[in-house]
Amino acid sequence: MASQPVTASPLRVLEEELGMDVTAAKDTAEVSAEGAYYLEQVSITETSEDDYEYEEIPDDNFSIPEGEEDLSKAMQMVQERTADTQILEQKTVLPSKQAVPEVIEDFLCNFLIKMGMTRTLDCFQSEWYELVQKEVARLGALGNVPDVYTQNMLLESENKSLKTDLKHYKQAADKAREDLLKTQKERDYHRMHHKRIVQEKNKLISDLKGLKLHYASYEPTIRVLHEKHNTLLKQKMLTSLERDKAVGQISVLQATLRHMEIGHSYHAPHVKVSSKCERGNASEGPTQRSLREAKEQSKYKAKMKENIKDSEFPSDMQPDQNLYLCNENISPAKFDYKLNDIFRIHELPVSCIAVHPHKEVLITCGEDHLWKIVELSKGNVLFTGFGHTDWLSDCCLDNSGSKMATSSGDSTIKLWDLFKGNCILTFEGHNHAVWSCTWHSCGDFVASSSLDTTSKIWDINSERCRCTFYGHTDSVNTIEFFPYSNILLTGSADKTLSIWDARTGKCEQSLYGHMHSINDATFNPKGHIIASCDACGVTKLWDFRKLLPIVSIDVGPSPGNEVNFNSSGQVLAQASGSGVIHLLDLKSGQIYKLMGQESEVNTVVFSHNGESLFSGGSDGTVRTWS
Incomplete structure (x- = not known):
């Protein structure tokens, strides 16, 4: 086995550490019976202290203080220093290759043989094998011989990994720095925006306080003017009644005089x-x-x-003349409606449903340019009306039930004879689509509202437009006559309701309160309440006598397409764009929902006795509820 060079032999080290004369001990060594060497006598020669020069090693970092407290502090310092040393050793000493004790033994033996130290070799072998035989279990715990190359490789790999981590950390730090700068800029922007909003808010608050104070100063004047206005309205109504009587008398006298003049002329x-x-017949060819x-x-x-004379507006009927309002056969309010039948009538959405006043039939209008007469019992289509060139928006029947008016997107209003099924008259004059139409109680006038922001009154006898109402700034979506009166109600996309005098064409009053486009408005049968709905699902009730809002009900956000009262005026139905029919009990204020329409509900109407309810949807179906 090849020997490996070492720096010093173990005996030389022992000799230097103990300072004893090993050569003198060699003479007294004897061999035991078992062949092992041992020392009988060792003499240690002490030299003079003058032969050695000791160098002081200053240790400024370590000092032992005096006293019991200082002693405890010193012990604590020693323990901390020991713990630090162990940590450093754990960090610096790295594991080497697998320990092989035989390699160390061969190295020492080869070295002693090469140097010719046979007696030292024999002594080493005797002690070594004795330890091997007695303490075999402790040989594995002697530790490993560190390998410098392995340590360098491990440190190099660790260094590479640390450099890679450092690169990633730098990239992350750069990205975080950019994000931080961006966030700071956004923070500064939002901070400035917040400051500006706060300033505007404070300004608005101050302006609002000033306006409140300014408005408070006008409240007494407004209250007095409002009382005067109510008084003048009452006087005006009385004056209009007296005027109507006088006009009737004058018209009778004028008719008598006109007949006399025509007879003489x-x-x-x-x-x-x-x-x-006779004189010219002879010479004429x-x-x-x-x-x-x-x-x-x-x-x-x-x-x-x-x-041909223009029709004259009748005087307003008194409440005791309104036979329909005095009908005692009206059933009490009903809310537990259930879906009974579904009839598919039109191919396109149903826009309007009207109940015939005397027969068990319905008139439906659709966006397929057709109107149809439907039997209530079986849902059979009895008649189909043709004539309009665009979608139908609304229909209404006169009190006799023999005539019907329809409005359409082709900008016309047509009058129909329901017994013959033909068109008897067409009114043209609007510039855009006509949204709604209504029949006067006397049967001589039809009113219409259009997308061109105007409303018109048409005279059936003279076949011409009697009056055009200007005042709304957007599309006029709904129009209706006050029952047995010459008063008109219009609802517009400009979020206002207007009350007009049909005889003069003047706007008597405007009602404000809706925040969105008004889709429909109607009177209750008694005429003292107005109901309106808008494009955001808000339904409002107004007191027509005081011209003030009563209550507002929000069932949105789906739009309210149409509202209608039952015959008793106690229940209000709203057709919603969400496919739900809302029923409002005017006495208790409760809201009931009818679920079952699979599509948007465009129209809803009660039967005359209030026992049934009819709805039309955008899927072309008519559903009956009872």
Whole structure:
């Protein structure tokens, strides 16, 4: 086995540490019976202290203080120093390759043989094998011989991993720095924005306080003016009644005088014309005669057309004259409606449903340009009406149930004879689609509202537009006559309700309160309450006598498409865009929901006795609830 060079032999080290004369001990060594060497006598020679020079090693970091407290502190310092030393040893000493005790033994033996130290070799071998035989278990705990190359490799790999981690940490730090700068900029921006909002808020608060003070100073004046306004309205209503009576008397006198004048004026001209004709017949040819007859016929038609009078608005009926309102056969309010039948009537959404006043039929209008008469019992379509060139928006029946008016997206209003099923009259005058139409109680007038921001009243007898109402700034979505009166109610997309006098065309009052476009508005049967709904699902009730809001109900955010009262006026139904029909009990204020419509509910109407409810949806179906 090749020997490995070492720096010093173990005996030399022992000799230097103990300072004894090993050569003198060699003479006294003897061999035991078992062949092992041992020392019988060892002499240690002490030299003079003058032969050695000791160098002081200053230790400024360690000192033993005096006293009991100082002694405890010193012990604590020693323990801390020992713990630090152990930590350093754990960090610096790295594991080497697997320990092989035989390698150390061979190294020492080869070294002693090479140096010719046979007696030292024999002594080492005797002690070594004795330890091997007696303390075999402790040989594995002697520790490992550190390998410098292995340590360098481990340190190099550790260094590389640390450099990689450092690179990642630098990248993360750069990214965090960028994010921090960005966040700081956003913080500064939002801080400035917040300061600006706070300033604007404070300014608005101060302005609001000033306006409140300013408004408070006008409240007494407004209260007095409001009382005067109510008084003037009452006086105006009384004056209008007296005026209507006077106008009726004057119209009777004028008609009598006109008949007398017409009777006197037709005799003399007739004689003159006949005499002229008799004198000129002899000299006229056939061509001249035909021209003369055509001229006379056209003059006669123009004169007859001039003789057609405009219909006169009737005077407002008294409550005891309104037979419908005094009907005692009205059933009590009902809320437990259940889905009974589903009829598929139109191919496109149903826009309007009207109940015939005397027959068990429904009239439905759809966006497929058609209106249909439907039997209630089986849902059979009895008649289909054609004529409009665009979608139908609304329909209404007169009190007799023999005529119907329809409004359409083709900007026209058509009148229909329900017994014959044909169109008897078409009104043209609106510039855009017509949203709604309503029939006057007397049956001589039809009112319409349009997308062109105007409303019109059409005279059925003279076949012309009697009046155009201007005032709304956006589309007029709904229109309705006050029952048995000349008062009109309109609702517009400009979020206002307006009350008009149909005879003068003037706006008497505007109601403000809705925050969104008004889709529908109606009177209750008694006429003292107005109900309106808007595009955000808010339904409002108004006192028509005081012209003040009563209550506001929000069932949104789906739009409210239509509202209708039952015959008793105690229940209000709202058709919602969410497919739900809301029923409002005006006495208790409770809201009931009818679920079952699979699509948007566009229209809802009660039967005359209040036992049934009919709804039309955007899927083209009509559903009956009872």
